[in-house]
Amino acid sequence: MAEMAAEGREPEILFWVGCAGSFDARAQKVTKAICQVLDAVGMSFAILGTEEMCTGDPARRAGNEFVFQTLALQNIQILNGYEVKKIVTACPHCFNTLKNEYPALGGNYEVVHHSQLLQELINAGRIKMSEGGTFKGKKITYHDSCYLGRVNGVYEAPRAVLESLDSQLVEMKRCRSNGLCCGAGGAQMFKEDEPGDKRINLERAEEALKTGASIVAANCPFCLTMMQDGIKAKDKQDEVMVYDLAELIVNNMVR
Amino acid sequence: MISSIIFTLIAVGSFVFAGREFLKIRRNILLGKELAIEGDTRQRWGNVFLIALGQQKMFKRWIPAVLHLFIYVAFVITQVELIEILVDGIFGTHRFFYAPLGGFYSFIISFIEVLSVLALVATIAFLVRRNIMRLSRFHKPEMKGWPSKDANLILVLEIFLIFFIFLMNSSDMHLHDNKYGFAVSQFLSPIWEGTGESTLHLLERVGWWGHILVVFAFLNYLPFSKHLHIIFAFPNTYFASLKSRGEMENMPEIMNEVKSMFGIPVESTDAVNAENLEFGANDVPSLSWKNVLDAYSCTECGRCTAVCPANLTGKKLSPRKIVMDIRDRADEIGKKLDSGNADFAKDKNQPLSASNFDDGRSLFDYIAAEEIHACTTCNACVEACPVLINPLEPILKLRRYEILSLSQGPQEWLPMFNSLENSGAVWSMSQDRDAWKADL
Ligand code: SF4
Ligand code: SF4
Numbered sequence: 001m002a003e004m005a006a007e008g009r010e011p012e013i014l015f016w017v018g019c020a021g022s023f024d025a026r027a028q029k030v031t032k033a034i035c036q037v038l039d040a041v042g043m044s045f046a047i048l049g050t051e052e053m054c055t056g057d058p059a060r061r062a063g064n065e066f067v068f069q070t071l072a073l074q075n076i077q078i079l080n081g082y083e084v085k086k087i088v089t090a091c092p093h094c095f096n097t098l099k100n101e102y103p104a105l106g107g108n109y110e111v112v113h114h115s116q117l118l119q120e121l122i123n124a125g126r127i128k129m130s131e132g133g134t135f136k137g138k139k140i141t142y143h144d145s146c147y148l149g150r151v152n153g154v155y156e157a158p159r160a161v162l163e164s165l166d167s168q169l170v171e172m173k174r175c176r177s178n179g180l181c182c183g184a185g186g187a188q189m190f191k192e193d194e195p196g197d198k199r200i201n202l203e204r205a206e207e208a209l210k211t212g213a214s215i216v217a218a219n220c221p222f223c224l225t226m227m228q229d230g231i232k233a234k235d236k237q238d239e240v241m242v243y244d245l246a247e248l249i250v251n252n253m254v255r
Numbered sequence: 256m257i258s259s260i261i262f263t264l265i266a267v268g269s270f271v272f273a274g275r276e277f278l279k280i281r282r283n284i285l286l287g288k289e290l291a292i293e294g295d296t297r298q299r300w301g302n303v304f305l306i307a308l309g310q311q312k313m314f315k316r317w318i319p320a321v322l323h324l325f326i327y328v329a330f331v332i333t334q335v336e337l338i339e340i341l342v343d344g345i346f347g348t349h350r351f352f353y354a355p356l357g358g359f360y361s362f363i364i365s366f367i368e369v370l371s372v373l374a375l376v377a378t379i380a381f382l383v384r385r386n387i388m389r390l391s392r393f394h395k396p397e398m399k400g401w402p403s404k405d406a407n408l409i410l411v412l413e414i415f416l417i418f419f420i421f422l423m424n425s426s427d428m429h430l431h432d433n434k435y436g437f438a439v440s441q442f443l444s445p446i447w448e449g450t451g452e453s454t455l456h457l458l459e460r461v462g463w464w465g466h467i468l469v470v471f472a473f474l475n476y477l478p479f480s481k482h483l484h485i486i487f488a489f490p491n492t493y494f495a496s497l498k499s500r501g502e503m504e505n506m507p508e509i510m511n512e513v514k515s516m517f518g519i520p521v522e523s524t525d526a527v528n529a530e531n532l533e534f535g536a537n538d539v540p541s542l543s544w545k546n547v548l549d550a551y552s553c554t555e556c557g558r559c560t561a562v563c564p565a566n567l568t569g570k571k572l573s574p575r576k577i578v579m580d581i582r583d584r585a586d587e588i589g590k591k592l593d594s595g596n597a598d599f600a601k602d603k604n605q606p607l608s609a610s611n612f613d614d615g616r617s618l619f620d621y622i623a624a625e626e627i628h629a630c631t632t633c634n635a636c637v638e639a640c641p642v643l644i645n646p647l648e649p650i651l652k653l654r655r656y657e658i659l660s661l662s663q664g665p666q667e668w669l670p671m672f673n674s675l676e677n678s679g680a681v682w683s684m685s686q687d688r689d690a691w692k693a694d695l
Binding site: 017023070074101150196199 | 499500501502503505506509510512513514516519534535562564565567568569570571625626628629630632633634635638651654655656657658659664665667668670671672676679680681682684686687688689690691692694695
């Protein structure tokens with residue numbers, strides 16, 4: 001973004017990468033997939049790069065408002081400094097915080113989740129799917145993340161994106177507003193589960209396996225990790241793959 | 256004449272006693288902090304109509320929803336009859352509205368009778384579901400003791416109520432050669448064939464008194480019961496937040512402090528009281544009054560707990576328990592305030608009052624750290640609640656208190672906080688934030 005601003009150019013959209021997208025090896029692949037899609041459709045975008053910080057979601061939900069405010073206010077200063085208007089992000093936690101929590105702190109942007117952007121681009125014909133792609137006829141199940149689904153009510157966009165793959169979408173028993181959490185939210189990602197019978201991600205992975213799908217589609221870097229770990233714990237990692245929507249699209253689009 | 260006097264005394268007494276208890280509950284709710292109610296009033300009424308009156312959220316599962324609707328509608332409509340009972344009771348009349356209303360009267364009572372039969376079916380089904388089928392959400396640890404008894408007691412009371420209604424109506428029908436034409440009682444009245452007139456009169460009176468006494472008992476029982484929700488569901492849905500679920504309540508004091516740290520102009524001039532800084536909530540008075548209203552509106556149905564990922568996987572956290580604990584604690588504070596015991600005064604030189612209260616206890620005596628730490632903030636409980644209670648909000652306020660006021664909390668979060676403060680990322684990383692660009 002700094003470079004573009006220096007050259008006086010304004011990107012169509014700012015891509016908010018997030019901590020996971022920046023540092024987590026698995027989520028980095030999703031980040032790259034999104035860049036590839038945006039490049040392929042010729043949408044000009046920028047990232048904040050080293051100027052980006054965590055949105056503060058895990059700190060706020062852990063109860064540490066001080067750290068949250070510190071991060072959020074710095075991010076808002078940067079974003080407002082560049083006069084950013086539209087943001088896309090691949091993380092539903094970043095999405096929620098940017099969209100719903102930054103306005104009270106003075107940060108007002110149009111924020112979309114990448115599943116919404118993908119749907120838009122597919123509908124507008126800017127993304128074209130290759131005929132008889134890799135996923136044709138394959139059984140895919142979709143895991144609603146809490147912060148995209150229940151919290152922000154986005155249930156259809158990601159499903160519409162999956163429909164475009166010509167695959168067979170099978171729902172888990174608990175889906176949409178009844179979707180079961182992967183276990184990562186509320187800063188649980190950064191600690192062990194409290195004492196109990198079972199890890200939450202295992203419960204969800206078992207449910208995903210029950211659908212008989214060979215692909216589990218997710219929309220959140222933390223769900224991705226949680227589902228993958230859960231499936232691995234069931235020793236099914238060779239039969240069932242966990243992908244982000246963007247990865248599925250990039251694999252199947254005409255470029 | 257005597258019976259009119261007795262009736263009037265009982266009626267006035269039960270309204271006075273119940274009224275006093277309701278005022279106490281109001282006082283307990285207002286122990287909570289002030290909260291500005293923002294947003295569109297029409298949308299709020301919409302919630303009341305759809306969710307409280309229309310029971311929209313119940314209809315996620317059809318069978319319990321329909322059964323519950325029977326009991327609920329029967330209960331509400333039966334109260335119409337209460338007007339007549341009060342008139343008859345006070346003035347010693349008999350079916351006061353029959354003469355002026357005629358056929359319409361028979362229609363109303365018939366309607367009530369049909370609903371009562373449906374309610375009876377539902378009541379029995381609910382008793383079976385609770386006690387024979389033993390649905391797991393009714394048998395979690397927080398339901399042991401009084402909460403389970405409470406649930407069963409009300410169902411039994413309902414059966415008594417219906418029994419008395421039919422005893423009254425059918426014997427009365429038989430006495431008056433079926434002239435009232437009530438839909439269900441006309442089939443029951445032949446039972447009384449051959450019963451003497453005076454016995455029938457007595458039975459009718461037993462039915463009448465039984466019915467009204469159950470109603471009065473119920474009224475006085477409500478303030479101690481989860482069945483308070485039949486009233487509180489309405490204000491609770493009205494006052495439910497209209498904001499996005501994803502937005503945690505902002506903390507302007509902290510925001511302003513951080514802003515001035517960064518040299519960002521601070522709009523509000525609310526001076527931060529630096530001495531007495533307590534963040535989040537540890538007790539009923541530091542929650543909002545809406546959080547406490549939530550607690551008193553809880554039906555203890557456990558729909559929240561049944562979908563809670565933490566509870567489903569055997570953790571101690573149960574959102575229902577959190578909500579019930581808040582009510583219990585509010586009741587505890589209320590009782591201690593009523594006791595007038597000066598030991599509970601914070602400043603012993605001042606009289607005991609809601610603002611001068613300290614019994615050395617807090618919500619943390621009810622709720623363990625492992626409960627609040629287990630929450631994934633997934634909002635499933637918020638989505639599930641049929642009366643728009645938000646169990647998540649108090650959990651997060653307790654977390655805030657723990658971290659900000661007590662500087663405690665899960666050890667494992669410390670590295671995350673440190674890394675966020677030092678490098679702005681959740682993990683401490685040696686590489687740059689945009690290192691991934693290299694192999695694009
Ligand atoms: S938000 Fe917390 S308490 Fe509510 S269902 Fe999810 S994990 Fe349970
Ligand atoms: S909080 Fe709502 S869902 Fe949970 S037990 Fe109470 S009424 Fe039922």
